[in-house]
Every structure is written in C-alpha cells, then in structure tokens.
Amino acid sequence: MSEQIEALKVRVESSKLVKPLYKGEPSWADLCIPLSVFDKITCNNYMAVIYAFEPTSPSNSDIEKGLATALSEYREWAGRLREDARGEPVILLNDSGARFVEASSDAVLDRTVLLGSNFLVAWGLATRGLPMGPHPLHDRGAFIPRNPPCVEFEHRGVEFKPKNASDTENLPLTADIARGLDERITSHIRISVDGRARLRPPVPDEYFGNLVLWAFPRAKVGDLVNKPLQFAAALVREGITRLDDGYYRSFIDFASSEKVKEEGLEATAEVHERVMSPNLEAHSWLRFPFRDVDFGGGNPFLFMPTYTREEGLLFLMPSAIGDGSIEVYVSSLEHNVAPFKQLCNLLD
Template sequence: MKVKIESSKIVKPLYDDGTAAPPPGAGGEWSPLSVFDKVTYTEHVALIYAFRPPSPPNSDLELGLAKALAVYREMAGRLGDGPDGLGRSVHLNDAGARFVEASVDGPLAASLPLLVRPSPVLKRLHPSSIDDDDGRPAEELVLVQLTRFSCGSLVLGFAGHHQIADGQSAGNFLVAWGLATRRISPVAPAPVCDRATRFAPRDPPLVAFPHRETEYKLPPLQAKKKHETDEDDDEEEFAETAAHEKVKVHKMHLSKEFVARLKARAAAASSSRGYTTFQSVVAHLWRAITAARGLGAGVGTKVRISVSGRTRMRPPVPRDGYFGNLVLWAFPRADAGDLVARPLGHAAELVRAAVAAVDDAYFRSFVDFASSGVVEAEGLVPTADSDQTALCPNLELDTWLGINFCDLDFGGGCPFYFMPTYFPMEGSLFLAPSFLGDGGMEAYVSLFDNHLEEFKKICYKIA
C-alpha cells in the first residue's frame, strides 16, 4: 500500500464567533495534570477507522475538528512544566492539532487484508510525526490523518496523547468532532475540565494499599540495588532474554457463540456465581497465552487490567462529562502451571476478585498517596512504562468494548471498521467490538513469533 501525503498542517480551535481567538480571559492558562494523568502512559494512543463512501470532504472534517477543539481546548494545547510550581500541566495556548491529508491510488478492498492481519504497514495511515526518527514524541496532543482511497472510502488515523485523555475521554472527543462536522450544535458531550481540582486528598490522608509496588516503583537502577533477588527482576530478565525474538500481532475473532461457551465453562467450575463476558474472555486468553508461551510451575504470571474509576468512585464521576484520565489497574496473579492446570473458572475468579478490589477505597487511597509528595521525594516512577517491548511472562490488557469509539459519524454513517493501530509490544492485548455483525469481539494479541504460532493452535480450545 503506497500512501501519498498530500498536505500537513496545524488546525487551531475555531470559536463560535468565527475567530481563532479564545474567549476573553481564557488565553494562556495552564491546567495541572491530575494524579491519574501523571501515572498513566506518556505516549500517543493510535486508532484506525474505516468509512464507506460517501463521506464529507476533508474541508468539512477540518472545520469540524477546529470547532471541536474550541470545546475541548486541552486537546489543542501543549504539555509542559507550568509556572509557579504547578508541575506537569497542559498549556491551553490553542496551538492546535496536526491534520494530514493523504491518498492511496487504489481501492480500500485491496488493502483490507492489512486490517485483518495487522502489520507495520498500518503505521502509514498515521502522521509520521508519531514515530519521529529521533525518538522524541510529537508535541501536538492530537494527530489525525485522512487517507482517501480511489473507491471513495476514507480511513482515519487518530492519535491522542494518553496523559490528556483516557479511552472514555478520547471517545467523547471523537463523537464531538463528528457532531461538529455535521454542524450539530451545541457540540456534546460538553467536557468537564476540572482535572486540577476534582481529586483532592482527604484530611487526614489514609493510604491503605501498597501503591509503591503497584502504580509506582523505584527507577530500574535503584530497584536493582535495593532488590537484587526480587521477583520482578527475575521477570524482567526473563523478558529480556527473549527480546531478540520477533513479535507479531494477531487478530482473534471471538464470536457470540464462542463467548457463550466460555462463560458456560467458567460458570461450571463455580459453586456460587457465573462470570461476565469480560471475566471469562480475559481468563481464557490468559490461560491460552500462558500455555502457548510454555510457562510452567514456579513461574509467576500476572495481567495488568485497566479499571475505570468513573462508576467506582463515590460520588460517581460523570462518564460522559469528565475529561482526563481516571484509570488505575488490577493485577490478577497466578503460578503459570497452576493457572493452566486448573479450570477456566479459577482464572475467571482471579480476574473478578482483582478487578473488584479496585474500588472507591482503593482510588481514594491512591489519591492520598500520589498527593502526599512521596512520589517526588523518593523519585518514584510510574509502572506504566511506554518503553517496554516485552512483558513475558505477564500480559497487559486494554478493553474498548464499553467505550463510544464506534459512535463517530461525520455525516456518512458510523465506521464499518475500527481497530487499534499496529502495536507490537509483546504481551499486549486489546479487546474491541467486532464489525462482523455476529455480536462478537476481536482480540488483538501481540506475542513472540514462536509463541504466537502455538497460540493459534490452541486459542479456540476451551479447557
């Protein structure tokens, strides 16, 4: 697939009065990152959409983006160190988003295998500045590329900086962009941008959980000096010895019928309850990948699972209003041999219990810990590490099943395809809705080549 770049520009916010000037008194402020923004990944998260023709011209999408940025001003800002000791903040300077127009001299149908079998070619559908050769991240917090195919189909490559918005917030922004493009006013949902003040610590604070070992850690060199025989060091060494192996991304389709069979098998091992679709699917993938990796007794394995605090905190945080990050992680753990040998319901129970434990008390405890100054005093760094390339024997899971990503409509209808871009971090998993119309889902699995071949042989076996 040969992608020709037609133009690249910066799109700045366009306000209701038709100017690029912010409202009176709204120029140049800084919005400090919250404790949840600071602990997440410092990278752009990239998505791919495909739309059938007809779709509005690029000029309409550009105008819609400008209007959406006027409502979601943080997306048009820049990250930096704020004045007067504010620390890491978003500068609301209306600097704008990157907007790239591209074309492919051929029909999208000829390139559809790239969507079915993710490969590095998918990165051509995003602005190249996401992956600068010098390793520096793009300064724009939003980057989009519109790639037009000869058949009239449109592929949108979207990338948003994770420290500005989690999945739910990014989904809300995209929906707002679609509404603005369709000239529907007011743009909704209207963002609640109070990340700097919403999560105040309690007085007195109550740190009731081990956040030093969960969301934060010592920098690698200090950690090695302090814990020469720590289990995490063993896990890192395990991953590093295999890092030379090739990593591939595989898309696994889980039909509605297959998921129903997973849930039934998980429930069969439970005396008191059944398990949700999420718990059953994650348990199955965890066991199958552990078996495919050839991990046995004595090797610890865990899954890092994103958990949203929007409905868990008390009072609840507006799901379609709050703009920013509000995610922590659950870590179900097991001995690899025990995990594979015991029934599916055992793994499902580990997932259920770990996620349930990340409740309001846990979120409040984290706020108190992260606001106490201990992170800065001890030089702690987030465990959410964007530079990791291999997670074996562990996994990291992100689910987009309950997020409104697929509600994006520029005027020609919702996308007929949606997926994460090519992301070859070994051990990463993405769950996304399926567009096959069977009520199923897609799992994007990144593994070392030899492990992936074994995974393909066993991934549909329900044990």
C-alpha cells in the first residue's frame, strides 16, 4: 500500500500536437474505424499515469520524435472520436495528432517512493531508434455475433441498464471493514476482467482495443469481517472464473442485437458518482509491461496512477523495483485512511 505523494508544482513550458511520422505514405487516410462492442460498453474516463526515469534520459526533442514514429503504428492515438451517418461511434484516423506537453518542476522525486502499456514500450523503442515490435493488432471487427446468436446469460443489469436509471440501481454495492458499514449489508465488488486469454481462440496481447467485462462477487459484510481472508479470495476467484469464453460470446451476441436499442439500454460502466462508498471497483494492472518502457536512460524507477477524484477505486500493479511484489493503490476519503491502515497492519 502506498500513501499519496504530495502534489507537485509543475510549470508548463510548451504544448503542441504531435502528428504521426511515416517512412512513406500511410496505408490509408481519413479511415473511420467502428468501435467494437467492448469499446462501446466500457467507461469513458481519462486515466493519467506517471513514469519517472533517471536524468540520463534522452532530450525532449528525441522523445517527441519517438512519439511521432510510434503514432505511425498506433494511429488511433492521433485520431479523433466521431459518429458515422448512423450515429455510431467511430475512430477517425485523420492524424490530427496527440498532445505533447513539456513541463518542469523544482520538486525532487525520491527513488524510494513506492508506487502502462504496449504503446509506451513502442514509444521508447522508437525514441532509441529501434524497431517497434510486436506490432499492434487493430482489427476491431473480430467480435462478430454467432449465427444464430445464443444469449446464455443475463446481461441486463450487468453490462447494460435502462437509460436514465440511477448508477446505484443496477450497479453492485460493496462494503468493507475500513468504512464501518452494517454487517447485514450485502457487499459487492466490481472487478475488471481482461478477455484476451479467456476467449477461444485467445486474442493476442497485441490487440489494440478494449476487451474488458466485469465480475461482481458478493457476500454479507458480516461474513467478510468474521470469516478468514480465504473466504473473500474464493468468492473473487469464483466470480472471475465465471467469465469464460461462453460468457464473452453470450455478451457479444446480446450487445450486437437490436434488443439494446429497442429496450433503450445503455452501458453500466459509466459511474457518475465521485464517492462510491459503499461501492468498490478494482482494476488489475499486473500484466502491463511497466518496466519495459525505456526511452534510452533505462527502466522507470517509479510508476503510479495519478490523483483520482473518485473514492473507492483500487489498482493492483507490480512493484516498480521489479522484485515480484505487488503494490495496491486505494483512493479513500481522509477519515477512512486511519482504519484502513490499521486493517492492513492486522493482515501483515
């Protein structure tokens, strides 16, 4: 567990749009890429992350040129979200560019401070003048419904809800010891589950798109408090295991059907509440290649999510020191920090 680092005072020196840099002509221009069913139902948030490197890193101009080269492979980052003639969301590959900001700070990042992705690894390789690989897979048309479709699971109230329904009406409730909730409450935790290895055949890790659904383990708060930790772990494992190839295929069939529009359903992923208590949402970033990012000065000595306004988010990630340990970031209200620390000490 890591405590929040004191906010840094940062001065913006410059801000510009960086466009893809091609060796030749791009293979296509102004192409509209339709979003997959997984892109459409995921939450629409901006999540910023921090990487910190030793001062032997390359110049900002080299990093900027590396970004332009990486964008030639990851054109979606330089494109824009639009709607097609039917009102469906698409990515317009118009090479408008990605925002590149140069900033400075007088603050010092301590190496001992405890604590993203294939694109950043490619950016680092491009900055160092090395070939980018493996190349991303862009085919969002791979998730087509079966013929005939076979919806074997209930997706209403899970991935979809009626429009204008409150966030708490269909989303699960979560409780913990740290928040001091009534033990009679039924508690749920919402866990993001990557479907790449769960679909048959598996989808390669290089697929450049969303492929996440959610598991919703539940239990009485009293059981979570009074039973061994293995009880909660077994519930989480059971909930995640349920999301197999059959479940993902069932979701694809339902999400691709006309029932979603006919019934006026919308995705449940978008939560508008800033305080989730008694809810909790967990994300595992354990498979992200954090330590593979290298712009020429070595691997990062620190990786962490930035400040988030939503209370109740939990992130699991490998330690930046590379010893195989796991670090957990929890966004919490100030008055819940002390009991949470006490609970963590009891579990040590």
